[in-house]
Amino acid sequence: MILERAVTKLNNEIQLIGRRTLDKGGYILIIGVVHGDEPQGEFLINNYLQKNVNFPPEFLFIPCLNPDGLANETRTNANGVDINRNFPTDNWVSGEKNRYFGGDAPASETETRFVIDVVEKYAPKLIITLHTPFKIVNFDGEGREISEKIGEIFNYPVEESIGYPTPGSFGTWAGIERQIPIITIEMDEEIPQENLIEPFEKMLTLLH
């Protein structure tokens, strides 16, 4: 069931998919394609949803947060903004107009505001974001224990990201400034994405 949707600059649609049967606060939010050149997350989520119509009610999915970037095969969105540098954190900076551009203002982008609205409306207890290519599990806030288990499933090391400034990142906004545990899985981009199905689904079983 599509719970929320937003239209992007290039008339693509961002969708939040869930079953809306829980009270606020019980959800786990799982997000793919923050960066448009990392398509694996959408593939994994859509593959799972096709097979599991009656997925656990605590799961909320945004299969593709950056559909314009996906269409253009760029890290940034259609405005050239890195969504993962555009969150309204204390340390937000606009920065250089390169692939890490933070935007002209914090939360200037539709994609960023969509996530913020979802987090504020549903108050997830855990957020998972699916990236490539570093083969690590990274967490902000209280997330070490679950990160260690996810790291075992994917066979990736776990790294706490505090101490590595990523101004305007989703991890800083949610994990550090709002104490919502947020785990970033940096998956292997060199193997066929089909090979990621098994660990991804094992992780969902673990979270459920």
Ligand SMILES: [Zn+2]
């Ligand atoms: Zn990424």
